Amino acid sequence: MVIQKVYENIESCFEGIVVAGNKIGRKIGFPTANLNIQSGINFPTLNGVYSVEIQHGDERFGGVMNIGVKPTFEENLKEKVFEVHIFEFDKEIYGELLKVEICSFIRREKKFRNVEDLKKQLSEDCDTAKEQLLNKNQETHYQAHYLQEFNRDIETTVIHLPDLDFVRFCEEKFSVNRGVYNTVDKWFAEHQVVNIIRRRMTILRFLYWVTVYIPRECKLEFGPKGLTEQLSFYYMNHVKGEK
Ligand SMILES: Cc1cc2nc3c(=O)[nH]c(=O)nc-3n(C[C@H](O)[C@H](O)[C@H](O)COP(=O)(O)O)c2cc1C
Structure with a gap:
């Protein structure tokens, strides 16, 4: 996949x-x-x-x-x-x-x-x-395990969950609050990621990318303009031009 x-x-x-x-x-x-x-x-x-x-x-x-x-x-x-x-x-x-x-x-x-x-x-x-x-080696091992589990989740169920369950999955999995989720969703919608399934994939990929070095117990917070900055960077490098 x-x-x-x-x-x-x-x-x-x-x-x-x-x-x-x-x-x-x-x-x-x-x-x-x-x-x-x-x-x-x-x-x-x-x-x-x-x-x-x-x-x-x-x-x-x-x-x-x-x-x-x-x-x-x-x-x-x-x-x-x-x-x-x-x-x-x-x-x-x-x-x-x-x-x-x-x-x-x-x-x-x-x-x-x-x-x-x-x-x-x-x-x-x-x-x-x-x-x-x-x-370091233990850490890498942990991340690889997290990755496998995450990919399997996406393939099977997550992407087709009802709206609220999908939002809750993101909040729980990536330790983001509803405000962050809503901003990410709106930002991609305003940047031509209109199809719902594609937008969900994009949201999951972005949240995975932005949290990859952040330990799970650490709540993800962004400084002023921090989230928009990360969204723009991600969009330019990973989404723009994608079919
Ligand atoms: C490991 C590390 C952590 C740092 N954390 C902070 C920080 O939390 N807040 C801050 O204002 N500067 C932080 N700094 C930046 C220092 O203020 C900076 O190294 C110092 O001003 C020297 O900068 P200069 O080499 O340009 O003179 C950090 C630097 C390092 C190397």
């Missing part, structure tokens, strides 16, 4: 060239490499902190990545930054290429009251990332 391919093809790798940031990271004891993204990104860019593996030349390191707008320091950053803090790494690598692979989501980005609170959180993020990277 076509849908299975879409799910299996979620890419968690990308490449970026290291560019100069504001150098605050170094001052607070967490130097980061700010990345200018080179390869096409095919995963949801939800603002937040992720555990990652980083390839520099032939060497591979663990690390943490923040995708976001650094609200503690910046009032109104227009473009998201992708920055990685690499464990046990202390080299000048401006202009060099890093390959990053996402392992798992850790938390959402937030505005801290002061630098001390941010530093404390960063240290906890590093501990969480190290733990997640150690358990």
Whole structure:
């Protein structure tokens, strides 16, 4: 079935060239490499902190990545930054290429009251990332199981459920509330995904895509404009042009 391919093809790798940031990271004891993204990104860019593996030349390191707008320091950053803090790494690598692979989501980005609170959180993020990277294989196994179960559900029953049951399935399976569901449904309807069965497939694919790194126990929330941003990205890369 076509849908299975879409799910299996979620890419968690990308490449970026290291560019100069504001150098605050170094001052607070967490130097980061700010990345200018080179390869096409095919995963949801939800603002937040992720555990990652980083390839520099032939060497591979663990690390943490923040995708976001650094609200503690910046009032109104227009473009998201992708920055990685690499464990046990202390080299000048401006202009060099890093390959990053996402392992798992850790938390959402937030505005801290002061630098001390941010530093404390960063240290906890590093501990969480190290733990997640150690358990990486187990995690992958869990996701594969989730995927199989999910594909079977879709093929057999979900897509033909009565309206309310379909909505409830989405709420439960992806931990989204009714408001998020309604916005997603309306957004696709307004973007020419008119046929009901096709729209349901598209909604399921989108919700799967946007939650793939978010642990099930974590309720999915989007910041201001966050949901529309993810919908536009998904639509441009996965829906537009589809028959
Ligand atoms: C793992 C990690 C988590 C981060 N989390 C946040 C956050 O929640 N809120 C925030 O405002 N900035 C966060 N940042 C961004 C820092 O504020 C940023 O690294 C710092 O401002 C240094 O930026 P610079 O290298 O451009 O100077 C995080 C950075 C990293 C590496």
